Amino acid sequence: MNETAMDILNAREERVCFQEEVMDRYKNNTLISVRVNYPGLKKNTALSRNIYFAIEKIILDIFKYYIRLTFFRITAEGPVGIFIVNRNSKVIKQLCMKVEDSHPIGRFVDIDVYDGFTRKSLSRTGFGASPRKCYLCDNIAQECVRNRTHDIEKIIKYMEEVNEKFVKNRR
Numbered sequence: 001m002n003e004t005a006m007d008i009l010n011a012r013e014e015r016v017c018f019q020e021e022v023m024d025r026y027k028n029n030t031l032i033s034v035r036v037n038y039p040g041l042k043k044n045t046a047l048s049r050n051i052y053f054a055i056e057k058i059i060l061d062i063f064k065y066y067i068r069l070t071f072f073r074i075t076a077e078g079p080v081g082i083f084i085v086n087r088n089s090k091v092i093k094q095l096c097m098k099v100e101d102s103h104p105i106g107r108f109v110d111i112d113v114y115d116g117f118t119r120k121s122l123s124r125t126g127f128g129a130s131p132r133k134c135y136l137c138d139n140i141a142q143e144c145v146r147n148r149t150h151d152i153e154k155i156i157k158y159m160e161e162v163n164e165k166f167v168k169n170r171r
Ligand SMILES: [Zn+2]
Pocket: 134, 135, 136, 137, 138, 139, 144, 149, 150
């Protein structure tokens, strides 16, 4: 079933609320939220789930000694993971940015990191990183999304190709 843009907005709002609740319960811990950067309204697909679980595996691996809670759900936003990690948020942000920037399919996910004291998400630019680039061209990703520069089918096809290559090489 296809979701509407409203469903996606509502799911996002609900997630932000849930994150606040979790941060209330696990004070002074860092919260990580992982989502797939997937175009269009239908965000729960075999491809988005494959991408999500590959990245989740890495997050669980990197932080295994520090994780206090893991939470997974599929909403109109697609697959979403929330992790509470008992480690300094700046350290976590830097590791997560490394996953986003260096892992073969890391560019297909958004890994948000929230500091347990300020309750705010840490920004990439705060660590001297540039804004994230579009999958298909060299522009800033948000601009291409806003301007609808690329065909959704084309973006998904590209993601499929990259993911296939990644899965093949992993075997
Ligand atoms: Zn582009």
